[in-house]
Amino acid sequence: MSLLNRLAAFYVEAKGNKWFRYFAIFCRIGVAMAFIPSGMVKVMGERFTALPSNHPLGHYFDALHLTGYYYTFIGAGQLITAALLLIPRTAVLGALMAFPIMLNISVLVYATRFEGTRIVTLILLANAYLLCWYFDRLRYILPFKTADLGLPAYKTSSNKFPFAFFGLVIAAIAAVIIGNAYLYDIRPGNSAEECTNGCPGNSDPEACQQFCDCIYNQGKPLDTCLKEYENAPRQKK
Known part of the structure; x- marks a missing residue:
């Protein structure tokens, strides 16, 4: 089959x-x-x-x-x-x-x-x-052959x-x-407070704070703020 x-x-x-x-x-x-x-x-x-x-x-x-x-x-x-x-x-x-x-x-x-x-x-x-x-x-409007599958009539009979x-x-x-x-390492959140509240758990809290400031205070586009975040000098641990 x-x-x-x-x-x-x-x-x-x-x-x-x-x-x-x-x-x-x-x-x-x-x-x-x-x-x-x-x-x-x-x-x-x-x-x-x-x-x-x-x-x-x-x-x-x-x-x-x-x-x-x-x-x-x-x-x-x-x-x-x-x-x-x-x-x-x-x-x-x-x-x-x-x-x-x-x-x-x-x-x-x-x-x-x-x-x-x-x-x-x-x-x-x-x-x-x-x-x-x-x-x-x-199935009849799909761009490939499906109408010839010969689906039999089904009955609502199974309770399994x-x-x-x-x-x-x-x-x-x-x-x-x-x-x-885990999809993104940083998000803007739904508010400035929500964005900055996530900074303590970020790999670079200072860069995260700058990202939030870039979004909510400076009003720059997301792509610009992300580039600034990615290019920010990382803190040495």
């Missing part, structure tokens, strides 16, 4: 298992709930975050807030996506709309070293699971708890949380 056929057999088995279905519902609600607050704020015309203007991501949100009805348009799109996810018959369309939005947000928060990278990554993974869950409905799958889910969550803790 080829790998593709094995994956198809596993997919059919998963679609007939109530625990996989419950997890899909959980992911739908979770992704939708992530869009509703941010969408409401934008539709109401309020600033999305309390991040200071000198924060790398704060710069972005300030500029976005000043785009007028484009800002409202983004919020409306997020609310529509959330509504589609919450309605079972339109959930597949909601998952399709949500994925590029979440992918864009994920790249943005990693590029700016935002502290919320963990939760954003988990939401993106939940969205990816939904796309896999709706593979039987999406998939320990291996949920073990992988827990491992993925742990990998995201732990991996993000």
